[in-house]
Amino acid sequence: MIQKRDLTCIGCPMGCQITVEFEGEEIKSVTGNNCKIGDRYARKEVIHPERTVTSTVAVTGGDKERCSVKTRGNIPKDMIFECMDEINRVCIPAPVKIGDVIIPDVCGTGIDVVATRNIHKV
Amino acid sequence: METNEMMSYDIVIVGGGPAGLAAAIAARKSGTERILILERDKELGGILNQCIHNGFGLHTFKEELTGPEYADRFIQQVYEMGIEYRLDTMVMDISADKVVTAMNRSDGMFRIRAGAVILAMGCRERPRGALNIPGYRPAGIYSAGTAQRLVNIEGYMPGREVVILGSGDIGLIMARRMTLEGATVKVVAELMPYSGGLKRNIVQCLDDFDIPLKLSHTVVDIEGKDRVKAVTIARVGKDMKPIPGTEERYTCDTLLLSTGLIPENELSAGCGVEMNPVTKGPFVNEIMETNIPGVFACGNVLHVHDLVDYVSEEAGKAGEAAARYVQSGCTEASRERAPIRLTATGGVRYTVPSTIHTDRMDDLLTVRFRVGAVYRQAYVSVYFDDERVQHQKKKIMAPGEMEQIILQKKKLLEKPDLHTITIKIEEDDASDAIKSSSDGKAISSANETSGAADGAAHRQTM
Numbered sequence: 153m154i155q156k157r158d159l160t161c162i163g164c165p166m167g168c169q170i171t172v173e174f175e176g177e178e179i180k181s182v183t184g185n186n187c188k189i190g191d192r193y194a195r196k197e198v199i200h201p202e203r204t205v206t207s208t209v210a211v212t213g214g215d216k217e218r219c220s221v222k223t224r225g226n227i228p229k230d231m232i233f234e235c236m237d238e239i240n241r242v243c244i245p246a247p248v249k250i251g252d253v254i255i256p257d258v259c260g261t262g263i264d265v266v267a268t269r270n271i272h273k274v
Numbered sequence: 275m276e277t278n279e280m281m282s283y284d285i286v287i288v289g290g291g292p293a294g295l296a297a298a299i300a301a302r303k304s305g306t307e308r309i310l311i312l313e314r315d316k317e318l319g320g321i322l323n324q325c326i327h328n329g330f331g332l333h334t335f336k337e338e339l340t341g342p343e344y345a346d347r348f349i350q351q352v353y354e355m356g357i358e359y360r361l362d363t364m365v366m367d368i369s370a371d372k373v374v375t376a377m378n379r380s381d382g383m384f385r386i387r388a389g390a391v392i393l394a395m396g397c398r399e400r401p402r403g404a405l406n407i408p409g410y411r412p413a414g415i416y417s418a419g420t421a422q423r424l425v426n427i428e429g430y431m432p433g434r435e436v437v438i439l440g441s442g443d444i445g446l447i448m449a450r451r452m453t454l455e456g457a458t459v460k461v462v463a464e465l466m467p468y469s470g471g472l473k474r475n476i477v478q479c480l481d482d483f484d485i486p487l488k489l490s491h492t493v494v495d496i497e498g499k500d501r502v503k504a505v506t507i508a509r510v511g512k513d514m515k516p517i518p519g520t521e522e523r524y525t526c527d528t529l530l531l532s533t534g535l536i537p538e539n540e541l542s543a544g545c546g547v548e549m550n551p552v553t554k555g556p557f558v559n560e561i562m563e564t565n566i567p568g569v570f571a572c573g574n575v576l577h578v579h580d581l582v583d584y585v586s587e588e589a590g591k592a593g594e595a596a597a598r599y600v601q602s603g604c605t606e607a608s609r610e611r612a613p614i615r616l617t618a619t620g621g622v623r624y625t626v627p628s629t630i631h632t633d634r635m636d637d638l639l640t641v642r643f644r645v646g647a648v649y650r651q652a653y654v655s656v657y658f659d660d661e662r663v664q665h666q667k668k669k670i671m672a673p674g675e676m677e678q679i680i681l682q683k684k685k686l687l688e689k690p691d692l693h694t695i696t697i698k699i700e701e702d703d704a705s706d707a708i709k710s711s712s713d714g715k716a717i718s719s720a721n722e723t724s725g726a727a728d729g730a731a732h733r734q735t736m
Contacts, residue, residue, distance in 0.1 A: 167473030
């Protein structure tokens with residue numbers, strides 16, 4: 153049976169209203185999107201939804217208390233909290249540069265958690 | 275008490291956030307050497323430093339960055355260009371003849387003669403005191419941005435059980451952030467019948483975590499003397515007044531307020547810049563110049579933005595114009611033709627810019643505006659005096675999302691007698707726009723389309 157789902161694209165701030173028709177794991181149609189990001193988002197969202205997780209980790213010996221981090225790619229949506237648990241166990245020493253890998257392969261997702269701020273050593 | 279000799283710079287930029295940084299870089303690229311950024315915080319980057327979520331820079335860099343990463347791209351350019359900046363420095367006054375008075379701990383009070391001034395002070399959050407919420411004044415009530423700073427910069431959790439009033443983007447972002455850090459966000463209440471935030475933020479910050487968004491609701495009571503114990507919300511009627519009998523009580527220890535941003539223009543007003551009462555920011559022309567020649571404005575001090583990319587773009591324009599001003603000694607437009615006025619009407623609340631000198635405008639000029647209500651299947655129309663020249667259908671327009679139209683210079687030059695450009699929203703007779711003034715039911719249905727009420731239905735950004 154073909155199912156229909158209306159989505160709001162989160163690929164960019166436009167927030168396109170997308171309609172996806174799918175049967176099981178097979179996508180029948182994607183309409184309403186204005187770009188490729190929307191198409192990709194909609195196809196994933198109805199079958200295997202994914203998100204980027206952003207948070208902070210504790211820092212020692214730096215000019216800031218916290219270093220902001222992100223998953224360098226999307227992780228499965230249902231692993232967000234598992235990923236947060238791992239991020240919250242981490243404390244890193246300064247210095248840190250944007251892009252430094254903080255947690256490799258977080259929760260076995262194949263995705264690294266990387267720093268999004270520069271922290272200087274003091 | 276002037277002890278130092280007055281310093282002098284070609285361009286002084288007040289504020290080292292996204293607008294100030296982009297303006298400085300553009301001014302330097304346009305050939306102006308002596309530029310000084312004055313920043314009151316201890317680092318450059320402004321509010322982006324605490325906006326650790328992703329979604330920034332898709333327009334500018336074609337990739338999705340977090341706030342600190344987006345800021346860093348600009349900060350590195352400022353370093354490489356050797357643009358001067360002073361941190362921990364508060365600007366006290368800007369005079370009409372562009373003398374900037376500032377102070378910091380190491381230099382004390384000092385004055386700078388500026389060839390041009392770029393106002394890039396950003397905005398601040400509307401505080402509880404401006405909201406008339408009854409109840410005590412216990413600890414546990416924070417503006418969403420304050421909570422964001424506490425969690426993301428300082429590393430403190432403001433509370434465990436949270437109610438959020440207002441669905442501005444920062445509130446939505448904080449609903450997700452608090453949830454990820456282990457707090458329970460019980461409800462987001464929004465006074466208006468539509469969300470003030472971006473649609474994507476409703477999805478990825480509320481829907482993803484089953485946080486309910488209650489439109490047309492407001493806080494009617496705050497319990498607790500030392501610490502917040504509970505918050506009561508109620509539905510509001512057309513008159514925006516709470517409807518008796520609709521109260522719902524939520525036990526909680528924290529109330530976050532995301533109830534709007536107000537451009538921070540005390541300095542602008544102090545030097546005689548004319549302010550637009552709608553945006554609470556300066557009136558500017560096509561080069562982001564205020565009524566005072568050589569004083570420019572950009573970013574959230576001009577009008578509150580959803581997207582930092584647009585801030586950077588506008589600020590770049592202000593920086594280039596300021597550079598031209600100091601290099602030529604003036605921005606004098608042609609005296610042969612009076613500036614064209616832009617008028618916002620019929621659902622359009624304001625436009626930036628508000629005047630255009632055709633001889634100075636670029637081939638294409640982006641005019642940005644916001645609408646005052648939710649419109650579906652309505653048209654954005656542009657009139658040159660009485661003649662309609664653009665009529666563009668939009669699926670949905672909402673106050674929380676900035677809109678834009680593009681004007682072509684050649685079209686304006688074809689009309690030497692053009693006096694006023696009017697931008698308005700026009701609706702088909704058949705499809706009624708759902709206005710903020712209509713009843714609550716109609717309004718929530720409007721929001722279903724925008725994703726707001728999709729089961730348990732964000733806006734990222736500034």
